[in-house]
Amino acid sequence: MKAGVLYSIEDLRIQDVAMPDPSDDEILIKVNVCTICGTDVRVYHYGHKHIRFPRITGHEVSGEVVKTGEKVKDYKVGQRVAVAPAVPCGRCYYCQRGMQTMCLNLKGIGYHFDGGFAQFMVVPEIAIRSGCVNIIPDNLSFEEAALAEPLACAINGQELSRISLGDTVVIVGAGPLGCMHVQLARVRGAGKVILVEVSSSRGEFARRFFPPDILINPLKEDAVQKIKENTDGRGADKVIVACSSAKAQEESLKMVSPRGIVNFFGGLPKDKPYIRFDSNLVHYGEFYVVGTHGSAPYHNRLALNLLSQGKIKVKELITHRLPLKNLKEGINLAESGKAMKVAILPWE
Numbered sequence: 001m002k003a004g005v006l007y008s009i010e011d012l013r014i015q016d017v018a019m020p021d022p023s024d025d026e027i028l029i030k031v032n033v034c035t036i037c038g039t040d041v042r043v044y045h046y047g048h049k050h051i052r053f054p055r056i057t058g059h060e061v062s063g064e065v066v067k068t069g070e071k072v073k074d075y076k077v078g079q080r081v082a083v084a085p086a087v088p089c090g091r092c093y094y095c096q097r098g099m100q101t102m103c104l105n106l107k108g109i110g111y112h113f114d115g116g117f118a119q120f121m122v123v124p125e126i127a128i129r130s131g132c133v134n135i136i137p138d139n140l141s142f143e144e145a146a147l148a149e150p151l152a153c154a155i156n157g158q159e160l161s162r163i164s165l166g167d168t169v170v171i172v173g174a175g176p177l178g179c180m181h182v183q184l185a186r187v188r189g190a191g192k193v194i195l196v197e198v199s200s201s202r203g204e205f206a207r208r209f210f211p212p213d214i215l216i217n218p219l220k221e222d223a224v225q226k227i228k229e230n231t232d233g234r235g236a237d238k239v240i241v242a243c244s245s246a247k248a249q250e251e252s253l254k255m256v257s258p259r260g261i262v263n264f265f266g267g268l269p270k271d272k273p274y275i276r277f278d279s280n281l282v283h284y285g286e287f288y289v290v291g292t293h294g295s296a297p298y299h300n301r302l303a304l305n306l307l308s309q310g311k312i313k314v315k316e317l318i319t320h321r322l323p324l325k326n327l328k329e330g331i332n333l334a335e336s337g338k339a340m341k342v343a344i345l346p347w348e
């Protein structure tokens with residue numbers, strides 16, 4: 001089969017590799033779509049502590065079951081499935097308390113196991129046992145289903161940010177995740193959604209497909225002031241920083257209202273993870289700062305349901321479709337910000 005194999009940092013080769021062979025308790029899926037994530041870009045340039053090369057990466061995967069091991073009872077050949085890539089152990093301190101994203105033994109598809117930038121992918125037994133393999137509802141395409149994974153991360157983020165009825169929510173960053181956050185905040189009952197984005201083309205894209213109540217370009221106007229003006233001077237109840245920017249994180253602490261919640265949803269570059277802020281903002285504002293990353297299997301199931309019910313739309317987010325042989329070009333497109341989501345189609 002054809003696969004994109006990462007041999008080391010920035011050494012990605014599209015080549016023929018041996019067909020993976022599922023064991024008794026595994027399943028084999030034919031990959032229909034694997035979308036490129038910001039993490040894939042980061043892994044390409046910097047590697048990852050859980051990746052030992054060579055590795056087939058890609059973790060936003062949907063496809064069709066083509067083979068099941070003898071002991072597999074819950075899945076059948078021909079089923080359309082989306083696979084949640086973060087596999088919790090179910091036994092550790094955090095798993096037992098329902099905090100699966102913090103699992104001490106977390107394993108990742110595309111990290112510890114080969115992922116979806118390939119024509120076929122084996123789903124390991126532990127992923128099946130942990131409930132990571134979800135049947136795709138009939139009314140969803142493979143492309144939409146692949147985006148259940150990033151949506152699941154947004155759901156985890158908004159759960160921990162406690163977005164609730166009537167909240168004024170600021171989303172910083174109108175990338176694919178920012179656009180999902182805008183929609184999800186509405187589903188959770190936000191009263192007002194304010195989107196902050198430095199790129200006017202991204203802002204316009206969001207305005208067209210996923211319109212916020214207010215769109216702010218911080219290069220053209222004072223975002224903090226505008227948010228205060230729209231909240232009777234209080235600031236937003238919740239702020240989600242859905243971009244990888246230290247400046248945005250610093251500003252977010254001035255956007256939030258007393259007793260509000262700020263979520264550092266986007267991670268900062270590994271070599272520049274520090275920010276500066278006036279700690280008296282926290283002292284006097286009594287607000288909370290939380291970070292979130294990843295998702296649990298049940299978030300992925302929930303994401304598929306929300307997509308299937310039409311409560312959240314992701315189709316428009318896929319701006320580029322490329323065959324596997326152009327994976328490197330796809331990574332560049334995702335990195336340049338020219339693309340929203342790039343879908344890799346391994347059978348094109």
Ligand SMILES: [Zn+2]
Binds near residue numbers: 037039059150
């Ligand atoms: Zn992802």
Ligand SMILES: [Zn+2]
Binds near residue numbers: 103
């Ligand atoms: Zn665990």
